[in-house]
Every structure is written in structure tokens, then in C-alpha cells.
Amino acid sequence: MTERLRIENLYKVFSDKPAPALAMLKAGRRKSDVLEALGQVVGLDDVSLGVPSGAIYMIMGLSGSGKSTLARCINRLNEPSAGRILLDGDDICALDEPGLREVRRSRISMVFQHFALLPNRRVIENVEFGLKLRGMPAAERRRRAEEVLSIVGLARWAYHMPQELSGGMRQRVGLARALATEADVLIMDEAFSALDPLIRTEMQDELLRLQKTLNKTILFITHDFQEALRLGTRIAIMADGRLVREGTPQNIVMEPGSDYVAAFTRDVDRARLFDARSVMTALAPLWQGQGKVVMASNAGAAGFLLDAQARVLGTLDGAQVASACRGEAVPQANGQFTSVSASMRLIDVAGRCGGEHPIGVTDDDGTLIGVLDAKQVLARIGAGIGAGAQHV
Numbered sequence: 001m002t003e004r005l006r007i008e009n010l011y012k013v014f015s016d017k018p019a020p021a022l023a024m025l026k027a028g029r030r031k032s033d034v035l036e037a038l039g040q041v042v043g044l045d046d047v048s049l050g051v052p053s054g055a056i057y058m059i060m061g062l063s064g065s066g067k068s069t070l071a072r073c074i075n076r077l078n079e080p081s082a083g084r085i086l087l088d089g090d091d092i093c094a095l096d097e098p099g100l101r102e103v104r105r106s107r108i109s110m111v112f113q114h115f116a117l118l119p120n121r122r123v124i125e126n127v128e129f130g131l132k133l134r135g136m137p138a139a140e141r142r143r144r145a146e147e148v149l150s151i152v153g154l155a156r157w158a159y160h161m162p163q164e165l166s167g168g169m170r171q172r173v174g175l176a177r178a179l180a181t182e183a184d185v186l187i188m189d190e191a192f193s194a195l196d197p198l199i200r201t202e203m204q205d206e207l208l209r210l211q212k213t214l215n216k217t218i219l220f221i222t223h224d225f226q227e228a229l230r231l232g233t234r235i236a237i238m239a240d241g242r243l244v245r246e247g248t249p250q251n252i253v254m255e256p257g258s259d260y261v262a263a264f265t266r267d268v269d270r271a272r273l274f275d276a277r278s279v280m281t282a283l284a285p286l287w288q289g290q291g292k293v294v295m296a297s298n299a300g301a302a303g304f305l306l307d308a309q310a311r312v313l314g315t316l317d318g319a320q321v322a323s324a325c326r327g328e329a330v331p332q333a334n335g336q337f338t339s340v341s342a343s344m345r346l347i348d349v350a351g352r353c354g355g356e357h358p359i360g361v362t363d364d365d366g367t368l369i370g371v372l373d374a375k376q377v378l379a380r381i382g383a384g385i386g387a388g389a390q391h392v
């Protein structure tokens with residue numbers, strides 16, 4: 001996957017003379033030290049990250065951790081104090097005024113939490129506004145605005161006034177406005193945070209649905225870890241202007257790495273986050289002969305007997321696998337087994353762990369790739385419940 005956006009050692013000090021503060025930060029002092037010594041606020045402290053093309057990349061952290069500063073640095077609404085921001089390899093920090101205007105107009109667009117709709121203009125005119133500023137001819141921008149309004153499900157509302165729309169619908173207009181520019185990088189700063197929970201979930205679903213066809217690169221800022229898990233292909237967690245953790249949602253929940261991050265993960269519903277693949281033990285072909293294949297994780301473990309077409313004939317216990325591996329006997333398969341797909345969520349897998357049959361894991365084309373241990377499934381679902389109990 002190519003990288004659309006790369007941020008390298010980015011610093012932001014809110015000051016005309018950031019040099020002393022930068023020197024302190026580079027020497028290992030922190031935001032609070034700089035504030036105390038110099039009275040200057042640090043927004044970003046040595047942030048580096050890469051956003052793959054087509055990702056929904058979440059920036060998450062408590063209030064004041066620097067999320068919006070990061071977002072605003074990317075199109076230089078905030079001027080970075082040091083570092084590089086590469087968009088498809090071009091350094092945004094090195095752009096002159098016209099170059100920057102071009103980036104804001106056609107390559108990166110932003111959706112804010114509280115963005116203003118022009119109250120005395122119809123919805124469609126609001127969507128067209130940016131296109132008009134770009135000098136797009138009237139007929140063309142009207143067509144484009146109608147197109148994006150229908151993408152966000154507001155075609156019927158195009159000729160209504162903004163005050164006739166609900167909060168969620170207005171947020172969709174903001175989204176439509178960002179989509180209208182055809183920029184392939186979208187920065188959404190707390191775009192759904194002001195919505196009530198039901199509408200918010202609906203907008204999250206909508207974004208996931210849209211992303212399947214739009215395939216934009218989205219930098220989505222939120223202080224809500226559940227939202228980050230729900231939407232994110234990757235999550236970067238910030239604290240005091242620093243990036244403290246970065247990874248996939250599953251990876252972060254599994255290994256928070258610090259108390260700060262662990263605190264966010266406590267109430268996570270692991271059964272819905274993790275899939276069978278994340279807890280399975282991988283199987284390998286250990287013996288093969290007479291049209292049969294023995295698959296197990298190692299020579300002493302229980303496994304499966306397959307035919308030459310990779311169909312599962314039955315299960316083998318550890319002793320049978322071991323003796324087959326020693327070449328002693330052609331194994332006879334035992335009885336029953338269950339199988340689940342690798343992408344099945346643990347909440348659904350758990351229901352099948354009750355029986356005494358081994359559970360095989362198959363990939364998309366039905367090939368057996370792993371085996372599940374009921375204990376491990378339950379351990380993964382239950383991890384964090386203890387920590388949660390301390391929490392309350």
C-alpha cells in the first residue's frame with residue numbers, strides 16, 4: 001500500500017520565537033517543562049507517522065493533546081515550527097502561497113465539528129460555495145453539488161434552507177462540501193462529535209459505506225476511543241503533543257503499552273473487536289502420503305486429516321499426529337469437528353466453543369488454516385474485564 005501522507009518529526013510551538021522551546025524539546029524536556037521555563041505552549045512534540053493511501057487513520061487523545069494542531073498543521077492553518085509534511089512525496093511546508101492554495105483547493109479538504117453553513121443560502125448553494133470560489137462554471141458546479149448530495153443521501157434536501165435540516169443532516173452537508181472538491185485526502189476533525197449517539201453511529205456507518213466506493217485517504221480526529229475502533233484502519237494516540245502509540249485497533253487493545261493507553265481500552269468489547277484469526281493457532285502440513293495430509297501446529301499437537309483436495313476428513317489427537325510424523329502409520333481420522341471462518345468475530349465464535357469438538361479455522365476460500373482453543377478464545381474476550389472492575 002502506498003503512503004499518501006507522511007509526517008516527519010513535526011513540532012509546533014505557539015510562539016514567534018520557537019527556537020529555545022525546540023531546543024528544550026529536542027533535549028528531551030516536555031510540554032510542561034517548556035511552559036514552566038518559557039511560558040510557551042507546545043502543540044506538537046516530535047510527531048512522526050505515515051498514512052497509507054485509502055486508510056481511515058484515526059488520531060485519538062484527550063482534550064489538549066494536540067489532535068487539532070496536527071490536523072491544522074497539515075494544511076498549514078497552523079504553521080509548523082519544525083519538521084516535514086509530505087503529501088505524495090511533496091513537502092507541504094516548503095510550498096509558497098499559490099502552491100498552498102492549490103493543495104487546500106484540490107488535494108486536502110477538511111470537515112470540522114462546527115462548520116458554518118451560510119444560513120440564507122440553500123443547501124446546494126452551500127455545497128457549491130467552494131467550487132464557486134475555484135471559478136468552476138455554474139452548470140458544472142451545480143451538477144457536481146447534486147452528485148455529492150446524493151452520495152451523502154441528501155438529494156431531496158438540495159433546495160431546502162439549512163435551518164430545515166437536523167444536526168446530523170447538516171454534518172452530512174459538511175461532508176458533501178468536502179467531497180465536492182474531489183480532494184483525495186479528507187481531514188475530519190471531530191466531525192461527528194457534536195451529534196447525538198444514534199445519529200453519530202448512523203454517520204459512522206455512512207462514512208464506512210462511502211469509503212468503500214470513494215476510497216479516500218481519511219485522517220479522522222476524535223477523542224472517543226470507541227469511534228476510533230469502529231472507524232479506524234490504524235489509530236495514533238496522542239498525549240501532551242506527543243504520539244504515544246500507533247497501530248491497528250486490535251494491536252492497540254492487545255498491547256496498550258502504557259497506562260494512558262490502557263485506560264482507553266478498558267471498556268472495549270473485545271468479543272466484537274477480535275476475530276477468529278487473531279486467536280487461532282496456525283496449522284501447517286506436517287505429513288503427506290497416500291492422498292492424505294496431516295495438518296497440525298506441531299508434531300505433538302492435535303490436528304486434522306485432509307484428503308488430497310484439502311477437504312477435512314476428521315481430527316487427529318496428539319499421539320496420532322506424532323506417530324504420523326514419525327512415518328509409523330497412515331492415520332485414521334477421528335470424529336467430528338466444527339469450523340468457523342477466520343473473519344468471524346469472537347462473539348459469534350464463542351457460541352461454538354462449548355462443545356468438545358475441535359474448531360478449525362478456514363480462510364475465504366474454505367482452506368483450513370488454523371485451530372481454535374476454547375480457553376484462548378475466552379481469555380481474549382475476557383482480557384480487560386479485571387481492569388474494568390478496578391475502574392468502577
Ligand SMILES: Nc1ncnc2c1ncn2[C@@H]1O[C@H](COP(=O)(O)OP(=O)(O)OP(=O)(O)O)[C@@H](O)[C@H]1O
Nearest residue numbers: 014041042043062063064065066067068069070223
Ligand atoms: N492558537 C493557539 N495558541 C496557543 N495555544 C494553542 C493554540 N491552539 C492550540 N493551543 C494549545 O495547543 C495544545 C493542543 O491543542 P489542540 O487544540 O490541538 O488539542 P486537541 O487534542 O485538539 O483538543 P480537543 O480534544 O479539546 O479538541 C493545547 O495545549 C492548546 O492549549
Ligand SMILES: [Mg+2]
Nearest residue numbers: 067068069190
Ligand atoms: Mg481539537
